[in-house]
Amino acid sequence: MTSPTSSSVPDRGQRPTHRGQRPTGRQRVDAYFDSIGWKPFRFQRSAWKAYQSGASGLVHSATGTGKTLAVWLGPILRWLDANRDASVWDARKPPPLTVIWITPLRALAGDTEAALRAPLQALDLPWQLDRRTGDSKSSVKARLLKKLPTALITTPESLSLMLTHQRLLPQLASAESIIVDEWHELLGTKRGIQTELALARLRGLNPKLQTWGVSATLGNLEEAANSLIGPKPSDQIRIIQGYRKKKVQLRSIIPERIERFPWSGHIGTKMVPQVAQALETADSALVFANTRSQTEIWYQRLLADRPQWAGRIALHHGSLDAKVRQWVESGLKDGRLKAVVCTSSLDLGVDFTAVDLVIQIGSPKGAARLLQRAGRSGHQPQATSRLSFVPTNAIELIELAAAKDAIARGDLESKPALEKPLDVLAQHLVSVGIGGGFEPRAMLREVRQSHAYRNLSDLEWQWVLDFVVRGGQSLDAYPEFKRVEIQQGRYVVADQRTIRMHRMSIGTIVSDAAMKIQYLKGGTLGTAEEHFLSKLNPGDRFLFAGRLVRLVRIRDNVAYVKRATGAPDSVPRWYGGRMPLSSELSDALRRKLEEAAEGRLVGPEMKALAGLFEIQKRWSVLPARDELLIERVKTRGGFQAFLFPFEGRLVHEGLAALLAYRLSRHQPITLSMACNDYGLVLQSPSPLPIESSLAAGLLSPHNLGTDIESSMNSTEMAKRQFREIARIAGLVHAGYTGQQKSARNLQASSNLFFDVFREYDPENLLLHQSRREVLERQLETSRMKAALRRLAECRIVITDPPKVTPLAFPLLVDKLRERLSSETLADRIARMQASLEKAADA
Structure with missing residues (x-):
C-alpha cells in the first residue's frame, strides 16, 4: 500500500486560460477556491490526482481541515474534464448516478447535502443532488425508486434497502464511485460490516467502482483502508494524510x-x-x-x-x-x-x-x-x-x-475490524434474494471480496445458505423461516410477506425498545428506553429534553406526560452510555503514574494531585508500569484485596469474576467484588489467600476461555447477546410501525430460539457467534488475555496499608453503592473521608 506524503501547505492555483479556450476541470476548481478566498491544500490535490488515476483510498485528516472537498471534488474534476463545453450543460437533463455518499448518521444528511451542494452551485454544474435516509419523506422515497440523482447521500441501512429493489440495480451499476464519510465511526461495528457487504454488491454490479473513505482520529489506517476497499493491488490503494496535527x-x-x-x-x-x-x-x-x-x-x-x-x-x-x-x-x-x-x-x-x-x-x-x-x-x-x-x-x-x-x-486508538458475523451475512443474502436473486458460487466470490468475509469457509457459507433457505436444521418444519427459494439454480425471495417484513427490519442497530414521550395535549419530546419508563408510576416526575415532566399514563407504547414543578424523582438512564478506558489510554495512564512514582509531576493536572500522590506513597506505593499493585486492607465490611491493573472497566469486570472463581477453587471462600477503570476489589469475611493463589496461577492466561465460562453466567449473557443476533438474522421482528413489540417480548422470543438451538441444534453457528460476541464485545477477552500476559511479566507488589488508600477509596465506594441509597451513601462517604483525612494529617 502506498501512502503519499502530503503537506498541509496551500498549493498554488493554475493560471487562467487564454481567451477562447475551454477551461480544464482544475482551472474551474481553482477559480471556485479563489472565489471563496481559499487555496487547495496539497493533500486535497493529492486526493484529486489519485481519484483521476482510477485509485481507491482513504483520506485521513483532523476534524475541520477540508476532508470533504478532498474526496468530493475528485468525481467533479473528472466530469468537468470530460464535459468542458459548458454551453451544452442542461440542468433539466442531469447526468446519471455518478456518486453515492454514505453518511453514518441520518441526522448528518442535511448538513452533508449543504456542504456538497455549495461547489455544485458555484460551478453551475447540471448535477442533481438528493438524499435518501430513514428521515426522508415517503414522496421522496417513491420518487427515488424511479430515478436516482447524479449524487445520492444515504446511510448504510438505506443503501441496503435500495439493493432489494431490482429495478434500481442498473442505475446503481452506473455509479463510478462511492464515498464513505466518517469511516472510523463504522469500522469495527456491524453497521460497518453491512456497509462492506453493500460495497461488495455494488462492485459486483460495476467492477470499476472506486471507493473512497473519509476519516479522522484513527490509529490503524492500513486495516481501515483494507476493510473499506477490499482486496485490491497495493498500487491501487492510497492513504492520503492531511492535517495530522491541527492546533x-x-x-x-x-x-x-x-x-x-x-x-x-x-x-x-x-x-x-x-x-x-x-x-x-x-x-x-x-x-x-x-x-x-x-x-x-x-x-x-x-x-x-x-x-x-x-x-x-x-x-x-x-x-x-x-x-x-x-x-x-x-x-x-x-x-x-x-x-x-x-x-x-x-x-x-x-x-x-x-x-x-x-x-x-x-x-x-x-x-x-x-x-x-x-x-x-x-x-x-x-x-x-x-x-x-x-x-x-x-x-x-x-x-x-x-x-x-x-x-x-500520535498514539491514537485503533478500531479493530470485525470478522465474519453470520447474522449480518444472512440478512444481506435475503436482501440480495429480494433484489433479483443470486447464483451461489458467484455470490460466494462476491462476499469474499469484502474484508470481513475474506476467510469465510465453504462450510460456513453452506450453513448460512441452508439457514436462509429452510431455517437450518431445527426450523425446517416452520414455513415462515423458508425465506429464500431455489428457482432453476437461482436463490430468490418471492413471498410478499417475507419481502415486506425484511424491508422493515433491514439494519444492524439493535437497542432496547424505545417508547415515545409525548405531552398529553401537545407535541412529542423524544424517546426513552422502555426499561426506564416501565418502572415509573403515574405522578412520578423526571427530567427529559431539559424540562421537568410528570408521567400521566402509558398507553400503546407512548408515555403521556404533563409539565411539572418541584424536584425530579429520577432522570432517564440509557444503556449505551458507559465507555470503557481504551487500551492506548490505559498504557498512557500507567506511564503518568510511573512518572509520579519517580517524583516527576508534569503539567497542571499532575501537580494538582500532589497531595493525593503523597498519601498513596506514604501508605502504600504508586506502581510503575512493570508493577501490579495489590493492597490488602481490613474494613468493617471484611477483608479487602484491591488490585490495580489499570486496564479499563470491561477488562476488570471479567477479571474480577475470573479471579473470584480461581480463588474459590483454590480455597473455599465467599467473595463479592466491584471494579472501575483503574482496578478491582475482592471482599471476603476471611483473609484472602493471595500469595498461595498467585503461586498456583491466579493470573495465568492459560485456560482463560474455560475459566471465564465457569466463572460467569455465560449462558444468560449469551442469551442476551443472542437477541441482537436473532433480530439481525431475521428470526425475530420488532413489529410494524406503531405496533412495536416490547423488549420483554423480543427477549422471550429470542430466548425460545436460543433454547431450541441449544437442545436440538447445538452446532448452530449463530449460537457459537453469540458466545464469541459475549467474550469479545462484553468482556473484551482478547484484551483480558493480553492484560494477563502483561501482568504475568510484572513484578507483584503486595502492601498492607493502615487505611484505605486514595486509589482504593473509589472502589470501596462502588462496593457501598450496591447496598446503600444515594442519600445514605453520601453521608457514609463523608464520614469515611473525614476519618481518612484525619488519619492522613496525623
Missing part, C-alpha cells in the same frame, strides 16, 4: 480543592460555576457529557446558575425529537445559541463554525475521542481548537494528562 489547546478546569480521597462522581455538578465562567469567555460552545442522563442534569444546573441564559443554551442528544435537534443545530450554525449541552450526537460531521470552545464533562476514555470532540471548535484548517476538561473524579485528571501525552506522541 489544539487542551486545559483542565481544576477544582479549587482536590479531595485526597476521591470517588466517582464526587465533583460532578459542583463545577457548574467554573463551567459557567468558562462559557462566558466563548461566543458559542459545546458542552459534551458522556451520557444522556448527564446532559439533562447539566443543562438544568447551568440554567439554574445563569437564569439569564434561558433561550440561549440548549440540549441535544439522540433521544430527542428530530425537530428539536434540528432547531438546536440551526441555532448553533447562526450563532443564536450560547452553548449546547450534548452527547456524542454532535461528535460528527455537522460544521458549526461559530463554536469556539468545547467543554468535556468527565473523561472521554480515549485520546481519539478527546481529539475528535476538541475538533468541533475552531472548525477550520488554520483555526485553533480549544477544549476545557472538567473532571467528575479527581483521578480523571491523570487521564487528561495521559491523553495529552498520547496525542502528542
